[in-house]
Amino acid sequence: MRSLIPAAAFAVPLLASATAWAQVPPATWQEHWFEHNQVVTRVFQDNDVAIYFDKDVDRSITWPNAYVGAVWRYTKKTYGHFGASPHLYAIFHTAKYSGGHPSTYFDTSHDSRNVIDVGSNATNAWISGAGNDLDLVTHEVAHIVEGASKGIQRSPAFGIWGDSKWAEIFNYDVYLALGRTADANRWFNLMQNATDNFPRANTHWFRDWFHPIYKNYGGATVLNRYFVLLAQYLPKNGSAYARDLNWGEFVHFWSGAAGVNLKTLATSAFGWPVEWENQFVQAQRSFPFTYANPGPSVVTLFQDMNYGGYGTSLPVGRYTLSALSAWGIRNDDITSLKVSSGYKVVFYADDNFTGATLTKTADDASLVDDGWNDRATSLVVSAN
Structure with missing residues (x-):
């Protein structure tokens, strides 16, 4: 279950365009990294993942479709955004490239995509969809979290x-x-x-x-x-x-x-x-922060309508644009929210709690009808 990628891979040069655009997963993809040189084929795609097999992977294998998607959706709702594209690209190899490695949207080597690339020397690889199959896939997603969460590259630990x-x-x-x-x-x-x-x-x-x-x-x-x-x-x-x-x-x-x-x-x-x-x-x-429990999360903010896309849960507090970024929320990127009973959120159109405001005291599956889709730049969470 060892990853093939070294620590230095989390420190590749930054891309000016890394977060500027979202890609459509192609039907095929020519690998061009490390010793990998396969043309892999997309066998599944939804709004969150694109699954690719090389020519030797058994096409009857379907468990990655649901499992990888569930892992990636949970990851985005726990740690926030991972670039402009919502997709995780998961590549599977059979009878080659034993182990695995990640890549993130900061890295041109994998075409600026969030990628997990896993392989096995076994000719019957990935059939069980259990045990090490799950462990390796999940392990590589962990590397994406440590190397690219909150819109910042590298894993300092x-x-x-x-x-x-x-x-x-x-x-x-x-x-x-x-x-x-x-x-x-x-x-x-x-x-x-x-x-x-x-x-x-x-x-x-x-x-x-x-x-x-x-x-x-x-x-x-x-x-x-x-x-x-x-x-x-x-x-x-x-x-x-x-x-x-x-x-x-x-x-x-x-x-x-x-x-x-x-x-x-x-x-x-x-x-x-x-x-x-x-x-x-x-x-x-x-770094003079205190060892104080911030309290429970009482508000969860979502990128898309109906609580979709990435999400971030916040405790009571005041959140400027830089603070929201540290929590994994991009500017002007909130469309729905869930609010615990007894609490409220005041959204501000501009940074540092300025500009137009909108107050919410309950769940709202869409801010579109309020005219507040992708408008919030700072906010305050407090008791109602």
């Missing part, structure tokens, strides 16, 4: 958690969210015994770090909030993170996401060298 540690908790969350209880339990049990030799021998990343954070501090909400804080605070060079995190910063950002100081948990899971303590103290000075 890749050098810390490597190729699969983030994907371990991402897979678990996806299985739970999609109601695949048996797969969630299978994955949980598998991860209980998984160990790595970094940052020290016999490290249990899932058991001792990610799962306690996930279980105790908000599930998918805490996972998303980590990327929100990165987008808000970590220095950028254009639309890419300017540098990687060090260990002290890594623990600081996850503490911010969890709303509690995670130094004790990190010490138990990884150890705590003096160097990390110094980095942690400096991180608290450099």
Whole structure:
């Protein structure tokens, strides 16, 4: 289940046109990356995914159509937008290219598309649609999240958690969210015994770090909030993170996401060298967010009518254009919303809570009839 793509792949040059246009999935696609040189054929397409098989993949296989679509829709509703195109391009290979790799819309090598490209040396690959078939596909989507969420390129923690540690908790969350209880339990049990030799021998990343954070501090909400804080605070060079995190910063950002100081948990899971303590103290000075629980999400905003497209759930707060961007919402891109009882949203047409306003205190499947389709630039969520 190892991804073929190195960490450097999350740091390719930015494209001026990366978010400027949405592509129509072609009927065939000539691969032109790494050792891949197949002409793959589109076997399925809907509003969210385009599935491609090479000539050796059994055409009776259909499980990716529903499964990959469900994973990608959940991903967009949890982490926000991933560029102008709504599609994830999923390529499957049989009897070649064992493993997998991702690419994001920032990367010209895969024609500026969000891509997962998976293969197997087996001649009967992908028939079961279970176990490792699901794990590998979901794993590669995890890399897209870490490398391109919130409209920012690169994974600043890749050098810390490597190729699969983030994907371990991402897979678990996806299985739970999609109601695949048996797969969630299978994955949980598998991860209980998984160990790595970094940052020290016999490290249990899932058991001792990610799962306690996930279980105790908000599930998918805490996972998303980590990327929100990165987008808000970590220095950028254009639309890419300017540098990687060090260990002290890594623990600081996850503490911010969890709303509690995670130094004790990190010490138990990884150890705590003096160097990390110094980095942690400096991180608290450099990025002075508090370890406070932001409260429950009370409003969910959607890109399209009838709660479609990507979505983002927000707690009470004031959100400028830059804050909305950090949460994964593009400017002028809200068309429907869900509001918890007792709360309200005030939309503003311009940044910094200026311009025309619209107040909503209940769910609305379409802002078109209010004349507010794709108009909101800043907003305030508060008790009603």
